[in-house]
Amino acid sequence: MAHFEKAKNLHDWLNQRLAIDTLRRVLATEYWIPKNINFLWAMGMILATTFGILLISGIFLLMYYKPDVKLAFDSVNYTIMDEVGYGWLWRHIHGVAASVVFLIIYIHMFTGIYYGSYKRGRELIWLSGMLLFVTFSAEAFSGYMLPWGQMSYWAGMVITNLFSLGSLNLNGLVEWIRGDYVPGDAFLNRFFMLHVLLLPLIIIGLIVFHFGTLRIPHVNNQDGEEIDFDAEAKKYLAGDTKNAKVIRFQWDFLSKDIFVLGIFLIFFFYLVFYHYEFAMDPVNFDPADGLKTPPHIYPEWYFLWSYEILRPFPKDPGLIAFGFAQVIFFLLPFLDRSPNVAPANRRGLFAVWFWVLLIDMIVLTVMGKVPPQGVFNTIGLYAALTFIGLWILLPIITMLEKKK
Numbered sequence: 277m278a279h280f281e282k283a284k285n286l287h288d289w290l291n292q293r294l295a296i297d298t299l300r301r302v303l304a305t306e307y308w309i310p311k312n313i314n315f316l317w318a319m320g321m322i323l324a325t326t327f328g329i330l331l332i333s334g335i336f337l338l339m340y341y342k343p344d345v346k347l348a349f350d351s352v353n354y355t356i357m358d359e360v361g362y363g364w365l366w367r368h369i370h371g372v373a374a375s376v377v378f379l380i381i382y383i384h385m386f387t388g389i390y391y392g393s394y395k396r397g398r399e400l401i402w403l404s405g406m407l408l409f410v411t412f413s414a415e416a417f418s419g420y421m422l423p424w425g426q427m428s429y430w431a432g433m434v435i436t437n438l439f440s441l442g443s444l445n446l447n448g449l450v451e452w453i454r455g456d457y458v459p460g461d462a463f464l465n466r467f468f469m470l471h472v473l474l475l476p477l478i479i480i481g482l483i484v485f486h487f488g489t490l491r492i493p494h495v496n497n498q499d500g501e502e503i504d505f506d507a508e509a510k511k512y513l514a515g516d517t518k519n520a521k522v523i524r525f526q527w528d529f530l531s532k533d534i535f536v537l538g539i540f541l542i543f544f545f546y547l548v549f550y551h552y553e554f555a556m557d558p559v560n561f562d563p564a565d566g567l568k569t570p571p572h573i574y575p576e577w578y579f580l581w582s583y584e585i586l587r588p589f590p591k592d593p594g595l596i597a598f599g600f601a602q603v604i605f606f607l608l609p610f611l612d613r614s615p616n617v618a619p620a621n622r623r624g625l626f627a628v629w630f631w632v633l634l635i636d637m638i639v640l641t642v643m644g645k646v647p648p649q650g651v652f653n654t655i656g657l658y659a660a661l662t663f664i665g666l667w668i669l670l671p672i673i674t675m676l677e678k679k680k
């Protein structure tokens with residue numbers, strides 16, 4: 277065991293055991309961030325903060341929530357909303373944060389795609405990010421089950437039905453997942469466990485891993501320039517901060533991050549106090565009823581694009597297309613065959629690919645919300661085919677791209 281001297285003060289005592297001075301030195305003088313970045317590089321910190329907000333508000337909700345099909349709906353809609361002091365506030369904070377976190381995740385992902393931040397050396401940043409995306413999706417879905425309203429029940433029914441894998445008819449698997457023939461008490465209890473324990477634990481682990489994957493390749497920059505961090509850091513430390521291409525993590529970078537975070541929080545609390553209803557589906561204010569199917573079942577806005585890739589096709593091809601949409605983003609670092617790390621607008625056809633993908637996913641999102649009839653069905657079908665086509669084209673257009 278290491279030799280422990282008598283500590284002079286609390287700082288010294290902690291330092292002997294946790295090496296806090298080393299951590300501070302690394303963050304303040306040994307971890308470098310490129311100077312050439314913009315506000316989009318603050319999204320990661322905003323995501324970490326929003327996850328913190330979700331955890332804290334979730335803990336308050338957990339004090340009164342009851343995971344029982346007979347009690348769940350009332351525990352949310354009466355106890356928390358009407359009876360507990362400020363219960364409504366914690367619920368609105370939790371609901372709005374759950375929705376907004378996906379907006380920021382999509383901005384963060386598309387920033388990475390635009391600037392090529394998933395390329396050689398940064399593949400694990402991207403893959404751990406995608407694992408976070410999938411786990412966050414499962415977290416949001418399981419949370420949506422908890423108020424046990426009409427949309428909770430029927431979305432739970434539709435999504436778990438997907439596991440029968442179309443004409444393979446794996447109904448046994450669906451029943452195993454539900455713990456019953458239809459969503460009921462066993463179903464609600466296990467999704468409650470996933471939502472408040474297992475998935476948050478996995479998310480915390482993945483966030484730590486995601487940060488770890490950033491340590492060696494460092495974050496990318498607006499020009500995709502390969503920076504010699506050691507040389508630039510030396511320049512900075514020698515006092516040439518003007519010409520050095522790097523800044524310190526603490527407080528050069530953090531102060532900018534905190535500024536963008538402040539603006540985000542103003543927007544966030546504006547939504548919480550004035551527009552929380554966008555994050556709450558009115559149909560979910562009716563208690564779950566297994567005998568009354570709502571006329572139109574749709575997921576929350578952030579799942580609509582992938583839902584719309586499932587819907588316009590017949591059952592089996594629809595499921596295959598849906599599966600494709602779930603995994604294809606994982607493969608981005610390997611499907612993009614160009615070694616160029618540069619913003620999309622300097623990468624020829626890739627710029628077209630990027631913007632068409634973004635617009636196509638917005639069209640899919642809008643089409644996923646409207647009833648699948650007439651012209652909407654046709655637009656949805658073409659948008660889904662465009663999505664699949666874009667990913668098939670990606671290796672070809674990036675292979676043709678001229679080397680920088």
Ligand code: HEM
Pocket residue numbers: 316317318319320321323324381384385388393394398401402403404405406408409412483486490494495496497
């Ligand atoms: C949901 C929780 C997430 C958290 C807390 C998080 C956090 C962060 C942080 C703090 C950074 C460094 C600063 C920045 O560039 O913003 C970062 C970078 C990055 N993240 Fe995430 N992230 C999350 C999800 C994702 C997802 C879903 C993806 C995409 C699949 C992703 C891909 C990336 C990439 C590619 C970078 C590197 C950016 C660069 O090199 O310029 N992250 N993340």
